[in-house]
Amino acid sequence: MQAGIVFVFPGQGSQYVGMGKELAQAFPIAAQTFKEAEETLGWPLTKLCFEGPPEELAQTQITQPAVLAVEVACLRVLTEHGVEPQAAAGHSLGEYAALVAAGSLSFPQALKLVARRGELMAQACAPGKGGMVAVLGVSAAQVEEICRRVKRGVAEPANYNAPGQVVVAGDQEGLEELMELARKEGAKRVVQLNVSGPFHSSLMKPAAEGLKVELERVTFSRPRIPVVSNVTADYVQEVEEIRQNLITQVASPVRWEESIKRLISDGFEIFIEVGPGNVLSGLVRRIAPEVKLARVEDPETLVNTLKMLGKEG
Incomplete structure (x- = not known):
């Protein structure tokens, strides 16, 4: 496989109050992404991302669609600047953004799924348990x-x-x-x-069962680019495999180290973290110090990434 760019999308825990705000102020396509998210979900996602309060943003049923919206806003800004991924992977929740980047899921479909996923995960284990x-x-x-x-x-x-x-x-x-x-x-x-919960453990099995019902209603497309699944640390291509992996993922471990090693073994050399924070950049650096790393979450990080890639801002 030819050396190329991998977009990696973070999961829950990367959220913070103010995420996406500067990007939406600078780029109409990012602002439109937040508007689309609000129209799809019917609640003030933009205000929660930009202003908080943090304790509300930290509720898993809000965190998951909020982080996804920021990731897709960053993805669309990158695409608008001529940066396209040759492969994608996402950590837990981030796998949904990876599937949006690969054309397997539409943004509204992904939003509805992760909002429901968050609700089911919150219900599966009582707070504090x-x-x-x-x-x-x-x-x-x-x-x-x-x-x-x-x-x-x-x-x-x-x-x-x-x-x-x-x-x-x-x-x-x-x-x-x-x-x-x-x-x-x-x-x-x-x-x-x-x-807020014991995610990716057997205690999440009720959430996986509930999500199965939702996922069986969704029409997926075959990914346009290679997407690495958390569950298998391998590429997913068939629609049924994508669906099954997203069900299994809820109550199974995220095999992130293996996923990154798989991509590197196939010649991918540039990893761009797309979305809030820098958690995945730190993990990729520990797994493979030799690769080129960048991230995009605001106008400044976008400019730095475009410079690294030899593109104009």
Whole structure:
């Protein structure tokens, strides 16, 4: 496969108040994207993205469509400037933006799906009953072994993000035991994440079942460019495979490190993070220090990316 550009789209946790605002002020196509999102969903997404309040923006049923809207706004601005991806991948929620970039899903379809996905994920586990913990500085195999030793509750690997960084999801009892064990096993850091549920674990199975109903109503198209699935860390091409992977994804681990390695093994050398924050840029840098990295979330980062690619702003 020819060396080329990969667009990578972040997931939940990358949101912040003010995301997308400068882009929408600078580029009519970005402003139109937010307007389209509001018309599709019927609630003030733009105000929540630009002004908050942060506690409302952090509610998963709001976070998911809000982050997607920012990602598609950034995607459209990039396309307008002549930057097209040759492949795409997204972390968790970001996979929906990757499918929009590949022409498999329309933006309104993706918005409705992630809004429902957020509702189902919020309902699957009561607030305060479950969460996620990042375990840093030990191998994935060690984290898996520690999870197997947890007896008091649920603790399961949820995100294989980068070498020495695995996120575990579970209920509070399981995560407390996991944190104790991980520290004893020499983890450099064990960090409880500011998320509202145990995403990508078996505790999300009710959400996966509910999402299955929604996904079976949607018409997908074959992707125009290679898209790497979180579930398989491989390319998805068939419509039914895309649908099934999005169902499975809700209660299964995100295999991000493997996904990036797959793209690099096929010759992709430029990774552009499209959307709020720089979480994925940091992960890609840890996985493959040799690749070229850029990101686009506002006019300044757009200019920097266009310069790196040798294009005029």
